[in-house]
Amino acid sequence: MNNWENPVCDYCKNKEFRIEIDNITSWEYKGIFRIVKCAKCGLAYTNPRPKLSQIGEYYKDESYWKNMFSNGKNEDALRTRDIDYKEIDEVIKSNKDTGRILDVGAGTGDFLLRYKKDGWKVEGIDLDIKAIKYAKKYFDIELKQGDFFDFDFKQNSYDVVVLNNALEHLYYPVEAINKIYKILKKEGLLIVNLPNYNSFGRHIFKGNWMALQIPRHLYHFSPKILSKIFKIAGFRKIRVQYNYFSQNYYILFQSFRYLMSPKFKKGEKGGMAKLDKSQNLSFKKEIGKLLFKIVSFGLALIEQNLGRGENMIIYGKK
Numbered sequence: 001m002n003n004w005e006n007p008v009c010d011y012c013k014n015k016e017f018r019i020e021i022d023n024i025t026s027w028e029y030k031g032i033f034r035i036v037k038c039a040k041c042g043l044a045y046t047n048p049r050p051k052l053s054q055i056g057e058y059y060k061d062e063s064y065w066k067n068m069f070s071n072g073k074n075e076d077a078l079r080t081r082d083i084d085y086k087e088i089d090e091v092i093k094s095n096k097d098t099g100r101i102l103d104v105g106a107g108t109g110d111f112l113l114r115y116k117k118d119g120w121k122v123e124g125i126d127l128d129i130k131a132i133k134y135a136k137k138y139f140d141i142e143l144k145q146g147d148f149f150d151f152d153f154k155q156n157s158y159d160v161v162v163l164n165n166a167l168e169h170l171y172y173p174v175e176a177i178n179k180i181y182k183i184l185k186k187e188g189l190l191i192v193n194l195p196n197y198n199s200f201g202r203h204i205f206k207g208n209w210m211a212l213q214i215p216r217h218l219y220h221f222s223p224k225i226l227s228k229i230f231k232i233a234g235f236r237k238i239r240v241q242y243n244y245f246s247q248n249y250y251i252l253f254q255s256f257r258y259l260m261s262p263k264f265k266k267g268e269k270g271g272m273a274k275l276d277k278s279q280n281l282s283f284k285k286e287i288g289k290l291l292f293k294i295v296s297f298g299l300a301l302i303e304q305n306l307g308r309g310e311n312m313i314i315y316g317k318k
């Protein structure tokens, strides 16, 4: 049975492409992957890609949220959340006082939790039933399970919609943005947080760029193309920020690790594995690690001011 498909570009529906990065090996999964660019509009996407019925294979239990949250011991995770979401929170709070907020790809609901405490009406969807149960049990947040397109959201009904590291996982991201535009109220805000395909790191590391996350990331957006997609959907006051320092630094440093360590490329530990402090690295390797940290730190500081950060937050108003 063929579990792979060759998609057409979700923006212009064109099927012609040129190969962008070939022979990519994942740090987690067996196989060779490829990223192509639409010959017409330049949008980059994973091609071929696993069919929707197969993509679950690539979302194994070692997920990000499970490394963070465990059995209700949430304090550290929630502190990390406050740092991780600081930039997104600032965008929302400088635009809205309160209202109805939808989180697409809500995970454990940790992002929504603070908004709930602040009196917002919070809603979220996710595919992961375990994350949804966690949200209910520990945060008393009722999330819905399913794909974004499974739901009939009421038009003109949300003040804010957030996609936090989610858009690039969708099979039809451009259609999703068009749909979100319709369900937002007038003056409503769409905020998308995701890797920047035009970052310094992506150009330096190419197939070893940690944020490629192939084959789970199906689309790879540059700020230019994503801004255009927002604009065509109808959004105005579109802004892109690259000031997500912790993400910029993390992606750069992990990319160095993938590049230098065959262990990570083969995926024996998985890319999200924390550096084991007890591992006795040789003096040479310790120096190498320190050097990567310094370079990553410096690059992360510079790139955010040049619009080349590893991560971008893009938002627009209806």
Ligand SMILES: [Zn+2]
Residues within 6 Å of the ligand: 009, 010, 011, 012, 013, 014, 038, 039, 040, 041, 042, 043
């Ligand atoms: Zn295209």
